[in-house]
Amino acid sequence: MKIHFFISVILIILIANSCNGDEQCRKNKVVQLNMNLYQVTKSITGDTIIKNPYSIDSLTVKGLRYDSLTAGYILKDSILYNNSKSVSSINLPLQKFKTQTKFEITFNNLKDTITVSHNNSDQYLSLECGCVKVFKIDSIKTTHHFVDSAHITNPIVDTSNAQNIIIYK
Amino acid sequence: MRKISLFINSYILCLLVFSVQAQKTAKVLEVDSIPFFNGIHLQGDAASAISSAISTKGNYSYEAGIQVDLKHKYFPVLEVGYAKINETSSSNISYQTQGLFERLGIEFNLISPKKDSKRTTNLFLVGVRVGMSNFNYNINNAIIADNYWGGSETVNYSDILVTKLWYEISAGVRVEIIKNIFMGWSVCSKSLINQDATGNPTPASIPGFGNTSGSNWGFKYTIGYKIDIHSKILNKKK
Numbered sequence: 001m002k003i004h005f006f007i008s009v010i011l012i013i014l015i016a017n018s019c020n021g022d023e024q025c026r027k028n029k030v031v032q033l034n035m036n037l038y039q040v041t042k043s044i045t046g047d048t049i050i051k052n053p054y055s056i057d058s059l060t061v062k063g064l065r066y067d068s069l070t071a072g073y074i075l076k077d078s079i080l081y082n083n084s085k086s087v088s089s090i091n092l093p094l095q096k097f098k099t100q101t102k103f104e105i106t107f108n109n110l111k112d113t114i115t116v117s118h119n120n121s122d123q124y125l126s127l128e129c130g131c132v133k134v135f136k137i138d139s140i141k142t143t144h145h146f147v148d149s150a151h152i153t154n155p156i157v158d159t160s161n162a163q164n165i166i167i168y169k
Numbered sequence: 170m171r172k173i174s175l176f177i178n179s180y181i182l183c184l185l186v187f188s189v190q191a192q193k194t195a196k197v198l199e200v201d202s203i204p205f206f207n208g209i210h211l212q213g214d215a216a217s218a219i220s221s222a223i224s225t226k227g228n229y230s231y232e233a234g235i236q237v238d239l240k241h242k243y244f245p246v247l248e249v250g251y252a253k254i255n256e257t258s259s260s261n262i263s264y265q266t267q268g269l270f271e272r273l274g275i276e277f278n279l280i281s282p283k284k285d286s287k288r289t290t291n292l293f294l295v296g297v298r299v300g301m302s303n304f305n306y307n308i309n310n311a312i313i314a315d316n317y318w319g320g321s322e323t324v325n326y327s328d329i330l331v332t333k334l335w336y337e338i339s340a341g342v343r344v345e346i347i348k349n350i351f352m353g354w355s356v357c358s359k360s361l362i363n364q365d366a367t368g369n370p371t372p373a374s375i376p377g378f379g380n381t382s383g384s385n386w387g388f389k390y391t392i393g394y395k396i397d398i399h400s401k402i403l404n405k406k407k
Contacts (some may be wrong), residue, residue, distance in 0.1 A: 063317065076317075093318065098318075124370040127382075130258075130311040130312065134368070
């Protein structure tokens with residue numbers, strides 16, 4: 001009886017020891033800037049401004065990276081949105097190791113350049129997931145071919161995927 | 170998982186409270202027949218020693234304790250240990266720490282002595298402990314890569330000093346196998362009292378506590394020796 005008890009104890013210890021195996025990351029590690037499109041219209045009487053979510057027929061987004069050889073910005077080969085249809089929300093990656101990120105966004109046939117200035121910091125998630133870069137948006141600049149204005153609603157860009165910027169048409 | 174742990178903790182606490190209440194009402198043995206001070210248990214944890222011996226990562230944890238037997242019912246306990254932990258995640262991030270840990274608590278013997286029967290030395294103990302560890306830890310090789318814009322960087326956190334507090338609720342048995350030599354096992358549920366702020370580095374494992382992610386169940390296989398001071402005093406008087 002005692003030997004059975006002793007063996008069962010050893011087995012429990014062995015099982016408990018073997019349970020400390022590799023674990024996979026189960027947390028969200030995607031950190032992207034979230035922009036939503038809004039349309040500004042005036043009421044029939046003209047004294048009230050109405051802001052409604054807006055869906056664009058066609059959207060193409062490319063990153064613009066600084067090229068030290070030409071001392072200017074050039075388009076990246078990789079396309080983030082390629083003629084995507086009926087888009088009202090845009091998720092874009094900010095530069096993790098630079099403090100300014102530029103995108104060329106084609107709204108239907110009109111091109112605008114959006115420049116986001118941001119601070120970067122490391123956020124530790126866990127031993128399984130490691131670290132991610134999170135951002136705090138300082139300012140946003142845009143050209144005005146399609147875009148009327150852009151406003152920061154939440155400067156913190158992290159894994160929560162909360163809305164950060166509203167783009168008004 | 171946290172809810173299950175909370176439920177089990179509450180269940181063990183209820184068990185503890187009801188059993189103590191039951192003992193009060195029963196009063197099956199004359200109070201005066203059990204001396205207040207029954208001796209001191211010196212004990213060690215064989216489970217952590219065996220785990221340390223078979224660890225392939227060079228991890229170890231050793232602990233020993235001292236427990237006082239008061240009226241064969243209340244067992245205040247002090248435990249001290251030392252642990253070294255090396256872990257590497259599936260994404261190749263490494264974690265190292267080593268340090269001392271201490272636990273202080275009290276256990277209650279739920280075995281009520283039956284009237285007109287020989288007093289048993291065996292114990293069924295439930296109890297609570299508060300644990301503490303002050304230690305340094307390192308997290309190395311956390312790689313952040315920028316898949317779209319390019320580039321990567323390695324993040325290392327070195328020599329971060331923290332003090333962690335936790336509480337444990339335990340239940341187990343202890344049997345006197347030969348005179349004054351006790352063996353037994355116990356299981357415990359552990360919960361951290363102080364947590365780190367989100368985004369800050371956190372220790373993956375704490376000496377004396379174990380992994381901070383997932384379930385925090387502990388298992389002990391205690392081997393101890395009872396210094397029966399009361400019997401020795403009685404023998405001298407005779």
